[in-house]
Amino acid sequence: MAAAAAASGAGRCRLSKIGPGRRPPPARVRVAVRLRPFVDGASDTPCVRGLDGCSLEIANWRNHQETLKYQFDAFYGERSSQQDIYMGSVQPILRHLLEGQNASVLAYGPTGAGKTHTMLGSPEQPGVIPRALMDLLQLTREEGAEGRPWALSVTMSYLEIYQEKVLDLLDPASGDLVIREDCRGNILIPGLTQKPITSFADFERHFLPASRNRTVGATRLNQRSSRSHAVLLVKVDQRERFAPFRQREGKLYLIDLAGSEDNRRTGNKGLRLKESGAINTSLFVLGKVVDALNQGLPRVPYRDSKLTRLLQDSLGGSAHSILIANIAPERRFYLDTVSALNFAARSKEVINRPFTNESLQPPVLAPIKLSEKELLDPPEAKRARGPEDEETGTPEPLAASASASQKLSPLQKLSSMDPAMLERLMSLDRLLGSHGNQGTPLLSTPKRERMVLMKTMEEKDLEIQRLKMKQKELEAKVLAQEAADPKEKENCSPTMLQPLARRTVTVAKPLKKAVVMPLQLSEFDPSDQEGPDNGGLRREAFIILASVQEQAASPNAEIHILKKRGRKRKVRVAGGLGYTQRLGTKLESLDASESEEKSEDCWELQISPELLAHGRKKILDLLNEGSARDLRSLQRIGQKKAQLIVGWRELHGPFSQVEDLERVEGISGKQMESFLKANILGLAAGQRCGPS
Numbered sequence: 001m002a003a004a005a006a007a008s009g010a011g012r013c014r015l016s017k018i019g020p021g022r023r024p025p026p027a028r029v030r031v032a033v034r035l036r037p038f039v040d041g042a043s044d045t046p047c048v049r050g051l052d053g054c055s056l057e058i059a060n061w062r063n064h065q066e067t068l069k070y071q072f073d074a075f076y077g078e079r080s081s082q083q084d085i086y087m088g089s090v091q092p093i094l095r096h097l098l099e100g101q102n103a104s105v106l107a108y109g110p111t112g113a114g115k116t117h118t119m120l121g122s123p124e125q126p127g128v129i130p131r132a133l134m135d136l137l138q139l140t141r142e143e144g145a146e147g148r149p150w151a152l153s154v155t156m157s158y159l160e161i162y163q164e165k166v167l168d169l170l171d172p173a174s175g176d177l178v179i180r181e182d183c184r185g186n187i188l189i190p191g192l193t194q195k196p197i198t199s200f201a202d203f204e205r206h207f208l209p210a211s212r213n214r215t216v217g218a219t220r221l222n223q224r225s226s227r228s229h230a231v232l233l234v235k236v237d238q239r240e241r242f243a244p245f246r247q248r249e250g251k252l253y254l255i256d257l258a259g260s261e262d263n264r265r266t267g268n269k270g271l272r273l274k275e276s277g278a279i280n281t282s283l284f285v286l287g288k289v290v291d292a293l294n295q296g297l298p299r300v301p302y303r304d305s306k307l308t309r310l311l312q313d314s315l316g317g318s319a320h321s322i323l324i325a326n327i328a329p330e331r332r333f334y335l336d337t338v339s340a341l342n343f344a345a346r347s348k349e350v351i352n353r354p355f356t357n358e359s360l361q362p363p364v365l366a367p368i369k370l371s372e373k374e375l376l377d378p379p380e381a382k383r384a385r386g387p388e389d390e391e392t393g394t395p396e397p398l399a400a401s402a403s404a405s406q407k408l409s410p411l412q413k414l415s416s417m418d419p420a421m422l423e424r425l426m427s428l429d430r431l432l433g434s435h436g437n438q439g440t441p442l443l444s445t446p447k448r449e450r451m452v453l454m455k456t457m458e459e460k461d462l463e464i465q466r467l468k469m470k471q472k473e474l475e476a477k478v479l480a481q482e483a484a485d486p487k488e489k490e491n492c493s494p495t496m497l498q499p500l501a502r503r504t505v506t507v508a509k510p511l512k513k514a515v516v517m518p519l520q521l522s523e524f525d526p527s528d529q530e531g532p533d534n535g536g537l538r539r540e541a542f543i544i545l546a547s548v549q550e551q552a553a554s555p556n557a558e559i560h561i562l563k564k565r566g567r568k569r570k571v572r573v574a575g576g577l578g579y580t581q582r583l584g585t586k587l588e589s590l591d592a593s594e595s596e597e598k599s600e601d602c603w604e605l606q607i608s609p610e611l612l613a614h615g616r617k618k619i620l621d622l623l624n625e626g627s628a629r630d631l632r633s634l635q636r637i638g639q640k641k642a643q644l645i646v647g648w649r650e651l652h653g654p655f656s657q658v659e660d661l662e663r664v665e666g667i668s669g670k671q672m673e674s675f676l677k678a679n680i681l682g683l684a685a686g687q688r689c690g691p692s
């Protein structure tokens with residue numbers, strides 16, 4: 001049986017849907033038998049009786065001393081109510097629809113045995129169809145409520161198969177419709193009307209007038225005999241509100257089959273006979289389909305009738321199916337009853353393989369509109385919705401994305417986004433990637449948008465490079481100016497040429513003058529020489545003498561020597577050995593220009609620590625609280641750097657120290673130092689000149 005299901009084309013497609021190596025678990029077609037009570041006060045004797053909730057017996061026409069016993073999933077006797085049938089056999093399969101699986105309920109049996117009564121019922125005794133719709137709509141309302149992970153929508157279609165024609169009962173003028181199968185084994189009827197329904201009143205509004213379009217006629221056995229197979233198709237469409245934005249579709253077929261007819265008894269003639277021929281033919285093919293499935297035949301004759309083609313999903317297919325075989329108690333129905341019971345017994349051997357019909361939604365642009373809070377807190381996120389298409393039942397997210405894209409192109413969306421937010425999205429995306437998230441990329445960002453995003457980032461990088469180059473040019477210019485006008489330089493920073501000293505020196509007091517002694521060559525270790533010096537090796541080793549006495553008192557103290565601008569080198573002085581003592585490490589030879597350059601590094605020594613701290617605090621406050629415009633009032637901060645600083649602050653929070661500026665993309669360590677120097681010295685100069 002399973003092999004037969006898998007061997008059919010539909011079976012192969014379905015398996016490919018759920019991935020290789022995984023076969024959907026089997027679900028046998030469930031069969032219930034309902035025995036209707038005597039109607040019209042018939043005086044006939046009963047030929048069938050129930051034994052328990054699952055079995056019944058019927059007289060054996062070959063041997064009147066014997067009975068034939070049948071066992072099914074459920075047996076409902078004459079006294080059973082509509083509620084019993086519905087609750088016992090139908091309601092339990094509805095939940096599968098919300099799992100994206102298909103379900104079918106078929107009422108089968110001879111004419112006049114109670115199929116329409118079971119499926120439709122009357123206003124006083126509503127049958128399976130109104131009860132199922134009522135529950136399903138309630139269920140979808142609850143499951144699709146705001147705040148739940150899935151948005152649900154329900155649509156209905158209603159058709160009849162009359163004399164091998166598929167007719168749309170919601171649009172009777174549409175003529176014979178074709179039945180098709182898609183590559184995934186789904187049975188489709190292109191052009192069939194689908195009406196969105198959100199309430200039971202909606203359903204009744206469409207269903208009641210359509211039911212009047214159904215073909216019925218009087219026969220000797222039933223005054224209102226169904227002359228067609230009626231199929232109500234209810235689709236439950238689910239769309240996930242958050243990533244990975246899956247969508248599911250579950251289909252429910254509620255089918256009231258036309259009854260098999262023995263035309264010797266119905267007395268059908270003319271049109272009724274023709275109708276009866278079509279009904280019996282399709283029911284005969286239905287029997288053949290069930291037999292082929294049971295015997296595992298390689299070919300299942302689904303295509304031999306419109307009915308079986310339509311039921312391909314339900315028998316040996318993907319649905320959770322329940323067959324309700326309706327039988328009549330009267331002896332005159334005996335042969336039809338035996339025939340119906342035999343068909344029901346064969347059907348319960350049929351195995352279906354229901355699977356979840358799930359896919360990813362087409363990319364929607366709406367999530368790009370989500371606020372930062374919603375991004376970080378998905379349960380709060382709301383998916384933008386578009387207006388429902390009443391007539392076609394167009395799925396709402398598609399409508400939403402269509403209207404969204406009409407209003408705003410992806411490029412416009414990105415360009416209008418806060419750059420800090422873009423960066424955050426990118427990092428979240430990277431984070432998801434690093435955690436092995438194989439689903440839809442963050443926010444379902446379409447490929448095109450992602451490429452635009454990458455391009456924007458590239459452009460930003462280039463701009464940063466350009467800024468760096470410009471900064472270098474400016475610095476070179478300033479240095480050249482300083483070199484060309486040493487006097488001005490002297491005026492600007494009169495202490496620049498002072499020898500290097502420890503930063504810990506308090507400059508509020510008069511600076512201690514460092515005594516720089518040339519180191520005697522005789523005392524110089526030749527092994528330290530770098531080689532012959534053509535100009536006469538005049539190696540001048542400069543030893544920092546400032547505070548040496550203090551250093552001597554503290555044997556492990558360190559002297560900081562600036563080797564190059566902005567870089568410090570520690571040289572340990574052997575404590576207590578005197579200032580003429582040769583250093584235990586290679587001494588630095590510095591020429592005059594180097595020392596001049598180094599002197600620039602000790603700009604902090606030129607101002608008092610209080611002033612320095614005050615300046616740093618003032619700058620830090622401005623960095624953390626100033627607008628881009630305020631920041632431009634600082635030295636060496638132009639429009640672009642001001643924006644970079646504001647952007648960094650929004651992304652990372654406040655600067656904890658002025659040196660954090662170095663962390664701003666586009667501001668190098670060198671630029672940061674030069675910025676500090678320019679601004680703090682500027683502030684200090686202002687304070688010195690101004691009233692204190």
Ligand SMILES: Nc1ncnc2c1ncn2[C@@H]1O[C@H](COP(=O)(O)OP(=O)(O)OP(=O)(O)O)[C@@H](O)[C@H]1O
Pocket residue numbers: 035036037039109110111112113114115116117118222224225226227257258259260326
């Ligand atoms: N369980 C029941 N309780 C009371 N009356 C019933 C029951 N089942 C059927 N009937 C009555 O029996 C008659 C025939 O039932 P129904 O029309 O449902 O049969 P059917 O199987 O649909 O016949 P056909 O195939 O010809 O359409 C109707 O008058 C219906 O009200």
